[in-house]
Amino acid sequence: MNPPLSLTTDSIARLTWRIALPMSIGMFFNTMFNVVDTLCAGWLGTTALAALSLSFPVFFVVMATGSGLSQGTTALMANYLGSGNRDEARHVFAQSLLMSLAAGIVLTGLGLATAPAVFRFLGAEGDYLGTVMAYMRPILFSSIAILLPMALNAALMAMGETRHFRNFLIGGFVANCALNPVLMWGLGPFPEMGVAGLALSTVLIQVGGVAFLGLQAWRSPVGHGLKRCHFRPDPRLLRQIAGQGVPAALNMLTIALGIFVTTWFVQRFGKDAVAAVGVATRIEQIVLLPTLGLNSAVLSIVGQNHGARLPDRVREAWLTAIKAGAGLMLAGGGLIVLLRGPAMRLFTPDETVIGHGRDYLLTSAVTLAAYPIIFITVFAMQGMKKPSYGLWLGLYRQLAAPVLVFHLLAFGLGWGLWGVWWGIAMVTWSAALFSLYWGYRRLCPGS
Structure with missing residues (x-):
């Protein structure tokens, strides 16, 4: 035991x-x-x-x-x-x-x-x-x-x-x-x-x-x-719970908003492209599964150590989870590069859909390590009772940046679907780099 x-x-x-x-x-x-x-x-x-x-x-x-x-x-x-x-x-x-x-x-x-x-x-x-x-x-x-x-x-x-x-x-x-x-x-x-x-x-x-x-x-x-x-x-505690929970719930809802925005751009290239992104994102989510538990770990550990006023342990928890998550997803990215074709064929025999999905997963392999950086920082901020960080980052990553970047790359520069795929990578990594900057600023002020 x-x-x-x-x-x-x-x-x-x-x-x-x-x-x-x-x-x-x-x-x-x-x-x-x-x-x-x-x-x-x-x-x-x-x-x-x-x-x-x-x-x-x-x-x-x-x-x-x-x-x-x-x-x-x-x-x-x-x-x-x-x-x-x-x-x-x-x-x-x-x-x-x-x-x-x-x-x-x-x-x-x-x-x-x-x-x-x-x-x-x-x-x-x-x-x-x-x-x-x-x-x-x-x-x-x-x-x-x-x-x-x-x-x-x-x-x-x-x-x-x-x-x-x-x-x-x-x-x-x-x-x-x-x-x-x-x-x-x-x-x-x-x-x-x-x-x-x-x-x-x-x-x-x-x-x-x-x-x-x-x-x-x-x-x-x-x-x-x-x-x-x-x-x-108890109105006092109910307000505290709502103050922490409502921004976190709204951040979750920005994910649905992001799916809508991406689908709107992708559908301009036909139903095969829509089918491809649906299958490819499922494969991407399966690869991300090993990192999801890190979100729970950092929320619990940061929450208790922030309450105990142990900033060194808060910082160590954030950095440990970031390194573990990014490392796992660097390996996951390599796996996707090697297996993206066979993985797509598990879900569909349509070669056009498979081709679009292979392209998406190639850019996803580059992007995967950015996701745990974002999520772990959001959960660390939640543990420090700062839930609004995740909401604002979600609005940037799921709505504001995609609308501008996808349009510029796909239509302004004529990259087509590749513009959407690389647009997802650019937006996600920009959010991850900002998360690293913000995390160091909040958690490593003396560094």
Whole structure:
């Protein structure tokens, strides 16, 4: 059995990998969870597959809200734990659960009221709209069940504990493999539900996550001392959580905005180019998976050490994660250069799509090391209770710079699709270099 972690005294390198590795493994299984959903929707037909794709903007709002609240809660709790104020950390945890419940109710109401209009705007009508809503209604009705596991994990992550969330994600993947065919085809005593069965499977797994993670959080040093008074609404702490969580959630939403901007430019070159970027970015995301756990590690470690007023350890945590992430992605870039063709062929036999995807992945190999620099710095700033940095950087990287750079390179200089591909590389690296500058300025003032 592994001994408890001390985020303010243990070796930074040891802490980084003890926290990051379970989260990275969990995120792999979370990605495979979505792959299974996509595969099962494909078995139901093109309409079901398109319905899952079209549901992304609305579903992403729910996920971004939960992610923002989770990051804000982790940052606040870690700071209080680092300063030795465990009771205030408990108070933040309890208030974050209240906020998640309230946010879930609001998202359910707004989602059910606006989703049909949103999907019509995106081109869904008739049976297509009916299929999309059949998938989204169970998700929207269960917004609370989607937000609560993130809030519960926030408390565990503030203490550097990511193994329980890893176990939940692995268990969720296995359960999804079993539940999807049973619910969508109506095997045994269950009625045939089609695409709604895929949504119900997700909801049931999230409810299971509330029970499992809730038990782990209750048994933790923070959860064990919770009292009824901690759950009385506290406007002061609710404002603090919102102040940390809202910018983080908005930063997540800029990712959806960036996807829209890139797709708008790429679609000017035809549907083959759009298909290529969709497949290539999935490959890119799989390669990035080993670095995702570093974000959680730096948020927890920086949060506690910032609360404990240990700036040297804050700086060391940031630099350790930056070096590890960039190093992993330099190796990942080499792998992509060698395997980009075969990787594309796993997803499509269309040679035109494969050609566009190979080109994109060539520039992606150059860009990969920039992503962990950006993400780790954003999470480090979140751990220091400075969440607005990520929002402003996200607006630059996903909206302002792409609109100007893509247009200049693709059309102004006549580079075509290569202008978009290299534009992504230039914008991403400019954001990464600024992140390095900003990180050194904030964390290494004497250097």
